[in-house]
Amino acid sequence: MALRQATAYALRTRPLGEADLIVELFTRERGRIRGVARSARRIKSRFGSAFEPFTLSRMVYFQRDKDDLGRISSCEIERSYFETLAGLEEAAAAAYMAELVMGFSPEHDPSEPLFRLIGATLGGIEAGMPIELVLRYFELWVLRLAGLLPGLGTCGHCGRSMGNDAWLADTSLEFICGRSCGDTIGRRRLNPGARQLMLSMLRHSPAQLVADQEPTPQAVGALGSITEMLVCGHLDRMPRSLRYMRQLKRHLRAG
Numbered sequence: 126m127a128l129r130q131a132t133a134y135a136l137r138t139r140p141l142g143e144a145d146l147i148v149e150l151f152t153r154e155r156g157r158i159r160g161v162a163r164s165a166r167r168i169k170s171r172f173g174s175a176f177e178p179f180t181l182s183r184m185v186y187f188q189r190d191k192d193d194l195g196r197i198s199s200c201e202i203e204r205s206y207f208e209t210l211a212g213l214e215e216a217a218a219a220a221y222m223a224e225l226v227m228g229f230s231p232e233h234d235p236s237e238p239l240f241r242l243i244g245a246t247l248g249g250i251e252a253g254m255p256i257e258l259v260l261r262y263f264e265l266w267v268l269r270l271a272g273l274l275p276g277l278g279t280c281g282h283c284g285r286s287m288g289n290d291a292w293l294a295d296t297s298l299e300f301i302c303g304r305s306c307g308d309t310i311g312r313r314r315l316n317p318g319a320r321q322l323m324l325s326m327l328r329h330s331p332a333q334l335v336a337d338q339e340p341t342p343q344a345v346g347a348l349g350s351i352t353e354m355l356v357c358g359h360l361d362r363m364p365r366s367l368r369y370m371r372q373l374k375r376h377l378r379a380g
């Protein structure tokens with residue numbers, strides 16, 4: 126049995142037996158892993174709040190091999206986002222971020238850029254950036270790091286240089302040119318505001334993004350319909366946390 130150390134963000138937990146937890150984490154050293162935390166549900170657990178969403182900790186765990194569900198021995202909290210993610214919207218956003226990491230990052234596949242993206246995104250929420258803007262940034266980069274963000278250079282259908290008129294095709298999940306390219310496939314337009322925001326997000330950190338001028342809610346919303354189509358298309362379902370977030374938003378707006 127190998128004793129390992131890792132710096133990890135907690136993603137999600139589920140109960141195991143009477144007092145234990147199965148914890149999903151994203152580690153800097155080994156990518157996404159799962160482990161059992163014995164007695165973590167007892168009131169005086171030695172893990173404290175280490176498994177609250179996106180708590181960053183230095184952990185020690187045992188694991189026989191890749192297929193083995195590891196056993197978490199100890200966690201030392203380096204950074205907690207408990208306060209930052211305590212609000213309804215923030216908590217829902219964190220659940221969605223965790224679902225994206227679980228959906229787009231294979232187990233045992235380390236990614237320094239993804240690890241840093243998580244930190245930068247949490248930093249954006251902490252700095253009070255609009256949640257929708259932060260989430261669009263996170264979606265875009267998770268897709269890109271997974272190699273699933275289609276390019277804007279040439280049309281995914283005819284191969285011609287695309288220009289400004291780009292549409293996302295719902296079957297190939299690629300950008301195609303103009304209204305007339307492709308056959309009868311469903312498509313959604315990447316409008317100029319969304320296109321500009323997308324390009325800017327791929328060049329800048331969340332902090333730089335709002336440094337000059339904060340993107341308009343219209344552009345953020347338009348980009349959201351594009352990223353949603355990509356996320357749901359590639360996962361082949363709508364993430365539960367995304368559906369919940371939609372309901373929450375409607376509810377808050379109505380209230």
Ligand SMILES: [Zn+2]
Pocket residue numbers: 280281282283284285301302303306307
């Ligand atoms: Zn074309």
